[in-house]
């Protein structure tokens with residue numbers, strides 16, 4: 001950069017000096033001022049005109065003519081990586097590292113960049129190796145951040161827990177919510193291996209790390225229910241309301257299921273009606289509607305759907321109302337109602353989505369970690385109707 005600015009300053013300076021000395025060699029000055037910066041400025045122009053291909057060509061020319069432009073190497077490497085041209089990014093940073101006499105600070109920076117290239121290319125082993133080497137250097141904060149990312153991608157949860165705890169020390173930014181998820185992931189593996197005690201112990205560690213871990217209570221309920229301990233399961237799940245009311249949307253079906261298993265569905269419906277008054281969301285309504293039609297019959301369910309439709313007009317509620325009317329319909333009306341209902345149901349099913357608050361990714365399934373942007377706890381636990 002300094003080089004080009006020097007040239008900009010140099011041109012008028014030479015001009016004036018030359019003029020004063022009365023031996024102006026304009027031709028020479030113009031040739032020199034054009035020698036290097038031209039391709040640099042051409043590159044900048046292309047970049048500003050959003051023609052990155054041509055910009056890269058021009059910058060590569062500068063790099064070839066003037067190999068000392070280290071910053072430009074870094075800028076090009078980052079540009080390649082952002083565009084997904086990972087081979088070129090890797091080559092750019094490897095070339096830098098092979099240089100003799102590269103300052104230590106720049107060598108570490110090039111290693112950090114190379115590690116990020118490997119990570120983006122999915123070469124996790126190589127990325128881990130590069131960042132591992134940076135742990136004992138001033139770049140340790142960056143190294144730990146990416147190592148944590150690597151362990152999460154590799155689903156090596158124990159290493160992720162250790163790395164996150166080290167990173168907390170480095171940055172003094174609390175990561176307890178993430179660490180609780182790592183314990184929940186370990187519990188999930190225990191449960192899949194048929195080790196419920198180990199799973200329960202990991203869930204306890206999750207709660208000890210983050211008392212607000214909704215997922216830990218939700219999974220504790222799942223473990224109890226799987227063991228036939230439905231009373232305990234209901235108690236675990238109802239704890240979720242003390243942590244986060246909106247997350248009850250994920251829990252209501254489970255709670256009703258356990259009440260049903262206990263032969264106390266009516267009690268479950270009472271509880272759900274009270275919850276619905278506190279948390280009148282579509283998912284809670286949906287569960288309540290099904291439970292009411294099962295225990296109190298179609299008339300009570302229709303009444304419920306009418307009230308909900310008035311309060312919160314949505315396709316899903318309309319679908320429920322049509323469903324309730326269908327049950328009571330005269331044979332002559334039935335056919336038309338059936339067509340209406342299946343149209344509305346198909347449409348509302350297609351449109352009901354969970355969504356990531358961070359990147360906007362939509363999915364039919366709820367995720368604790370967004371599969372698109374990788375953020376934990378970024379999914380809204382309530383489904384919403386939206387553009388499909």
Ligand SMILES: [Zn+2]
Nearest residue numbers: 356359370373
């Ligand atoms: Zn996301």
